[in-house]
Amino acid sequence: MSPRRRYDRGVTTRAESAAATRRALLTSAAELLDEGGLEAVTLRAVGARAGVTRGAPYRHFPDKESLLIAVGTQAWERLGERTRTLRADPELSAAGKLRGALTALIGVGRTQPHLYKVMFSNPPGDPAALARAAEPTQTEFLAIVADLVGERDARRYAALLIGSASGIAGMEVSGQLPHEKWGGVSAEELVDILVGMVAGEHRPA
Amino acid sequence: MSPRRRYDRGVTTRAESAAATRRALLTSAAELLDEGGLEAVTLRAVGARAGVTRGAPYRHFPDKESLLIAVGTQAWERLGERTRTLRADPELSAAGKLRGALTALIGVGRTQPHLYKVMFSNPPGDPAALARAAEPTQTEFLAIVADLVGERDARRYAALLIGSASGIAGMEVSGQLPHEKWGGVSAEELVDILVGMVAGEHRPA
DNA sequence: GTGAAGAGATGACAACGTCATCCGAAATTC
């Protein structure tokens, strides 16, 4: 089998080729995570899907953990962009923006549960890595909450809302919500109640 | 080194000895989890701490996953007992019981973060195992909520409260709460706000 | 006592993360 020429996946320069490989590793890892969960993400499998061998990832990430952190960070960035877009939408009310942002978070949990878990994980080597990655997104969120309840209570309620939503989504991910015992409530319904309560406490005095 | 006689750890009968070994494996795993996180829980280490060799655990658990599930299940059972005790306490108001139960959950997150994560994990081989283990405890919880908000809304609010509390505790575990940006709010404060809102919505009409 | 049963020890294997080393093409230098 003719060894496909290196530095040659449609791009010519070495730097570009390396960047392409890095991206391929990242998306390969994300795909494997989605399809088979954390246990399916092995450096060998990631490398194979990206078209390289097991040792190649070490040219782009110091170790496996760093690769997973990068995947989770990317997810937080996407969520941050989505939240920023919502905040900038002039058509939406403050409560609407809030609902949208929380729904987006829940959506990740529903459509990509394994990724969702990584986003809230604590890698042994750098337990705060994902927390750092989440910060910009949470700041965006904080701004939305401030618009709804005012600067004074914003921090408190933002922490409450994002914590609650992540927990509710987490329970759905864990399969603890859709039980009939709980009346088949969906995560969205619960968030609606929550937003309603928070907004209710801050109705025009 | 004289090989310590088997079936002889202070007990005589084989059945009792086996049961003792099983308990030792369980507590060894829990200790290792507390001390060094999931990565520290290896069957070899668990066996060594329990005084047996790497293969012995397979006489008591089909695989490593089952051992971890057992550890998490035990934690849910303890939390369930604590919740039951709270519910039966005639000194406490409904809101007080609720606060106590949620605080107990948060306490696990704070004092045993790794165990907490296991309690909400989804083992690849049996993703719903911990959800099943959590059920009795949640039922207990549901009863407390029903006392506070009435049967009609109990399910909804119970799901809301347990989801929110678990998420808030989860954020604290992940190190996403104690940031100064969020005003240094504690998980307990957030739960207080939450309970206040729920109870507030159901004040005597 | 004799046989069956089962807990534990031991050896082995495959898969994994990781490292040291080697290879070769691209970038850089003169």
Added chain:
DNA sequence: GAATTTCGGATGACGTTGTCATCTCTTCAC
């Protein structure tokens, strides 16, 4: 434009881990 450096990727190897097959030896049933 030739020599040299740089560096992404391939390859071989090692230690650790989960797991299984096998063996040993104590306890239980009869």
